[in-house]
Amino acid sequence: MTDLTVRIASIEMANPSMLASGILDETGESLLRMMTAGAGAVVTKSIGLAAHDGHRNPCIVEIPTGYVNAMGLPNPGMEEFAEELSSIMPSPAPVVASIYAASAEDFALIAARMENAGAAGIELNLSCPHASGYGMEVGIDPASVSRIVSAVKDAVKVPVMAKLTPNTADIVSIGKAVQDAGGDAVVAINTLKAMVISPEFARPVLSNRYGGLSGPAIKPVGVRAVYDLYKSLDIPIVGVGGIENWRDAAEYIMAGATCFQVGSAVGRVGPEVFKDITAGLELFMDSYGYPDVESMRGVAHE
């Protein structure tokens, strides 16, 4: 019998698939649906202090290799979302709350509120590349990252993971900053800085001009990021970027991921992607002699 359960810090998952932040995770019912669809855990939309509409439409462009999006962190704000979260507790699978803020103090404040509402873990969005004043600027500076992680660790008891941007020359030094500040895990990668221009209208398509690239396009970049992080870190890594099938998931696990997240594929494939991936992984592990996910982790380094 193949064992698909994994543990990331203290979070126990029935299978290694997680819903990525920003994907069908703004309401309690959508989070429940993703659990039913087969996600071993779910991450919420990134939640800020106050409600935020996000950028005007168009805020997403479909391209053959994935999506370019600039949602602009829409969210109902900490208080309203906390109620949403409480309403589904106890939930059939763990909920990790993704949060963003403009200061370490606000990060800590929101994290505490989310823990209080039932979050089994906190994911720090340090990496959203298209919300000016937030995100990218912070996520590429080890000192700021360290400050935020420490503040949030002090504020909550649940595991704290930091989501890393690939838009840096050196993702490993950011990962180390997270580890040294007591972070429980890193999540890699967020979207790549991108833009789509309409020739006919001679302008960027997104209302925000800039966006973030996700989907199959970024998979090889994400796999390499996880591989590099695994070489240098001792804390677990959550792999994300372009995962659409069991092979993609296996690449991330073999690169060193403890579990993985699925985002764009929920649109490109459908919510059934969670069950498809898990079933495929199980078959593969069965015939290639991996009794559990742990035994497959990092094997590409040998």
Add this chain to the structure above:
Amino acid sequence: MTDLTVRIASIEMANPSMLASGILDETGESLLRMMTAGAGAVVTKSIGLAAHDGHRNPCIVEIPTGYVNAMGLPNPGMEEFAEELSSIMPSPAPVVASIYAASAEDFALIAARMENAGAAGIELNLSCPHASGYGMEVGIDPASVSRIVSAVKDAVKVPVMAKLTPNTADIVSIGKAVQDAGGDAVVAINTLKAMVISPEFARPVLSNRYGGLSGPAIKPVGVRAVYDLYKSLDIPIVGVGGIENWRDAAEYIMAGATCFQVGSAVGRVGPEVFKDITAGLELFMDSYGYPDVESMRGVAHE
């Protein structure tokens, strides 16, 4: 009549398409073939001081969204390649020599030899992400970039362009270093750091493990890089990354590129891609009222 000619520094091109470095450009005859296929100019394989076999096979992986390659800078060495180049001079279209080296002095030496052999311009490969000791390390450090550009500018009269890596948080500051050191143009982007793992064999596919991602996957990243560079630089920009058709080329030009390079599409589409792109661009410019390439350049910024 739509005018497709462009000038990049002093290099005159009959159309704005260039063959990208590393693609069918290691021999005189292959360079000639790409000119016949319709390239307005060609860039050679990156040439070093001495002959180099490159990495062992597999050195390329085909994926749905492009290629991941780690050729490892194979080249016959400066002297042998200079003969190859001389043998096709005068050539029907300008040849830009791409060069790499471990020191500013060697860059200057190779550049001078290439100019002497007939190169109409020099492209500095500061950005190859997978040759250890070369490339990436240098290309993300403005001071090194500046030193190399200055040394090469002192050594040759033909235009000197620097090819930038996207594997940095701030491509603009590297572009500025090139401009301040007297560089005549920047070329963006080179490949993205990437890796492909085989689940069945539990190892990276490339013999070098690490590789660089090219093709459609990276187009939105390249367009954004060119857009950002155009906002801050006064020297011309050559756009490259994932261009397969006239729409892709138009995106780069509207983002601010003076001309563009085509690499992976020579394999994915075929050498006829040059004529297809040029013909498509001409039709588009005709019906949307762009008399020449210049009039289309940077219009996405308005």
Add this chain to the structure above:
Amino acid sequence: MSDAVVVKERRPESKDTVTLTFDWDVHVAPGQFLMVWIPGLDEIPMSVSSVGPEKSVTVRKAGEASSALQDLQPGDRFAVRGPYGNGYNLNGLKTLVVGGGVGMAPLMPVLRTIYADLVIGARSSDEILFEEEASRYCNVIRISTDDGSQGFHGNAVQLAESLMDEGGYEQVIACGPEIMLYYLFQACERRGIPCQLSLERYMKCAVGICGSCMLGKERVCVDGPVFDSGRLRMLPEFGRSKRDPAGRLIRI
């Protein structure tokens, strides 16, 4: 990415509604919708009101983007992506179609495809949409206006109820304001008549990932916009609450 299209014809349909036709060579099923980009302004969902090789959207002036769209003239360009959503399930059942206001837009391709009786609801006689064209396809057309300026004086649901009580309909297909659809649904439920209703929620991605359009556990953009009675019964939010662009719950 969106495709640029050119306005072929601009046809005013009523005092606040305009149809724009354009050539776009993509298959669209009755009831599906597009995301329509008005460059520089917004991108908004619009049902397809003709699904042949020549497509159309029928736009009611609601705010800034719909007004700008309405103002486009023949030769002007805009952009569309899609089609999105499930569309109506067209079968051989005896059907009553009910359209409220601009809700007539996705129903026109239905009326061009199947035989059905029709109720058109509007606030006033000058807001009745598509009566003339529909009369070419439907034997029975009944009009209701809130102010009684034409046809039945009252709302479309009341009129539809009286038809249902006479007509032996096996299903109801409808689109219109949610409040109308909510009462129509109750009316159908009371009579045991299945229905297919096209709903609206605030749309951003339209591809089923952003969660902006959630109605309970359903994504209106992909799992809808058409919901049948079975699924409507499972959606307590229907007719009661929706979400604003930030995801906050608001009462309808």
Add this chain to the structure above:
Amino acid sequence: MSDAVVVKERRPESKDTVTLTFDWDVHVAPGQFLMVWIPGLDEIPMSVSSVGPEKSVTVRKAGEASSALQDLQPGDRFAVRGPYGNGYNLNGLKTLVVGGGVGMAPLMPVLRTIYADLVIGARSSDEILFEEEASRYCNVIRISTDDGSQGFHGNAVQLAESLMDEGGYEQVIACGPEIMLYYLFQACERRGIPCQLSLERYMKCAVGICGSCMLGKERVCVDGPVFDSGRLRMLPEFGRSKRDPAGRLIRI
């Protein structure tokens, strides 16, 4: 990316050559080749020696990678990508097939497809490949060995020339060492007989972008590996020089 395949059968063909069969559900045309990955070692080009649902490669021990490939046992895994290249143009002409050494590999699918006479060249009797299977398809099979240990004492080109002078062949299809192919081409040219020859160059990408396999202006991986007389005439490098992995010109 390469597909992992499992060795089904391992068949020694001669003292230095082994055929490996495997299931791989991809269409391959006679004369096309694969890139065969031996994980941890190398990736090398190999012609496909059976193109049915069950595929095979026939490997001569040349160095490290080919030896390791030969040593795989049933149940072992390796990986393949492709198929690459153009393959032979199989037509109704009266054909002489000429195979030198392991050059017989891509010719077997040809012999299984069209009627042809055959010359097999080898250094010695214990290196003759596929004689038995070929005898099931060909009425005329002639063998040449360099050492005279079997059949005609001499090289395959001399033998082919004597057949051409008798046989009224309308075309020659061949694969083997370049020097043999070069003289065979000259022999065909003298007689005005068109030929299709499969050539080799150092391959890296196999998809036509790296330039490693250039033969004059042709990419052997995509534009070849099969070249007809018309194109061979335009290739002064043919039979004279090739490129090493660094791109340096070397004499043949």
